[in-house]
Amino acid sequence: MRIWFPEGKRIYELLSALLIGSFLLSPASIAKAAETEILILHTNNVTGYLLPCPT
Amino acid sequence: MVDSGDLFFSFQNYSDSEKALKKAQIIGRAYRHMGAAAVNVGCLDLLRGVDFLRQEYSQGLPLVSANLLDPSTKAPIFPPYIIKEVGGVRIAFLGLLPPESGPEISPAIHRANEGKILIADPVEAARETLRKIQGKADLIIILSDLGLYKDQMVAKEVPGIHFILGGHEGRFTRKAVRAGMTHTFQSSYKGMYVGQLQLTLENPSKPFRDAGEVQYLQERIDGLDLHIRGLEAAKMRQPDKDNPARNRSIREITQQRNALQEELKRAKEAGVQGNRFLFKLEALEKVLPENEEVKRWISGAGIDKD
Numbered sequence: 001m002r003i004w005f006p007e008g009k010r011i012y013e014l015l016s017a018l019l020i021g022s023f024l025l026s027p028a029s030i031a032k033a034a035e036t037e038i039l040i041l042h043t044n045n046v047t048g049y050l051l052p053c054p055t
Numbered sequence: 056m057v058d059s060g061d062l063f064f065s066f067q068n069y070s071d072s073e074k075a076l077k078k079a080q081i082i083g084r085a086y087r088h089m090g091a092a093a094v095n096v097g098c099l100d101l102l103r104g105v106d107f108l109r110q111e112y113s114q115g116l117p118l119v120s121a122n123l124l125d126p127s128t129k130a131p132i133f134p135p136y137i138i139k140e141v142g143g144v145r146i147a148f149l150g151l152l153p154p155e156s157g158p159e160i161s162p163a164i165h166r167a168n169e170g171k172i173l174i175a176d177p178v179e180a181a182r183e184t185l186r187k188i189q190g191k192a193d194l195i196i197i198l199s200d201l202g203l204y205k206d207q208m209v210a211k212e213v214p215g216i217h218f219i220l221g222g223h224e225g226r227f228t229r230k231a232v233r234a235g236m237t238h239t240f241q242s243s244y245k246g247m248y249v250g251q252l253q254l255t256l257e258n259p260s261k262p263f264r265d266a267g268e269v270q271y272l273q274e275r276i277d278g279l280d281l282h283i284r285g286l287e288a289a290k291m292r293q294p295d296k297d298n299p300a301r302n303r304s305i306r307e308i309t310q311q312r313n314a315l316q317e318e319l320k321r322a323k324e325a326g327v328q329g330n331r332f333l334f335k336l337e338a339l340e341k342v343l344p345e346n347e348e349v350k351r352w353i354s355g356a357g358i359d360k361d
Binding site for chain 1: 056057058059060061062063064065066078079082097099100102141142143144146156157160196200202220221222223224225240241242243244245246249250251252253254255256257
């Protein structure tokens, strides 16, 4: 399990990768006639954080 | 794509002004360029003063906060919520941040924002904002920098919230934390992972089920089975030695395992019909490649080693 990443590099990898992802991943499509599928990508504490721990 | 806050600054680097500011500006630019749907104001985002955030907002970053107020007017500084329509479903994203962030961070925030901000009670702000949204949105998602404990308080006291995409501690959430009808997640920290919340909707007015429940329960049962087998093997190796603590452990773990097996049976019987969600945390490098344009910005700012 990873417990440490160089902070700055990770942030930039995240930014540049998410940018591509935002074009690749369609936000919505009709799965079946009566269903709608939505994909939401989420980030938090990209730069600042207080007390990381598993849930 | 949404963010729950503490995007720009950390408590460790905010005073290292020039470098921290350059990094924060590139982060803001990249999120704008990605077309982020909503970005919540986190407490640490206020460490350089609210004017930095006003500037980002004026450049098009969709900041939201329902409880960050102008002290003179008591009105929100940024929109309390944003509604996005996706596939015919209207999703409201609300922002919340904590009024208190600890003995070191809170004074730093106050110093940087003297007389410029007022952070209102998040429960009241959420309640008031949901009243305003009523009838305008099908799904309510809170982007929260309150932390998991306070998120659950909000979820219990303010009915009608479908999901809380949280932060503050930067937890690695393997499974949704549920309070009432509200499911809460966090997506780790430092950009190591991206949270993917996949929603399948049949009728937005109905509650959501966790489509990952069966897999999660099976993984827990498998883990307990492994543990029990290990203890049983140890017992077999020492057939003449009585070990009450080990026997008690085997009994307790077996009980726990059987309870989970019942839960799994119920989850399987319930099936995967109706509104459902699947939340996954994916390691960034396994999912998405880097973007050359953003790399050029970073390199152009001379901060690629930071």
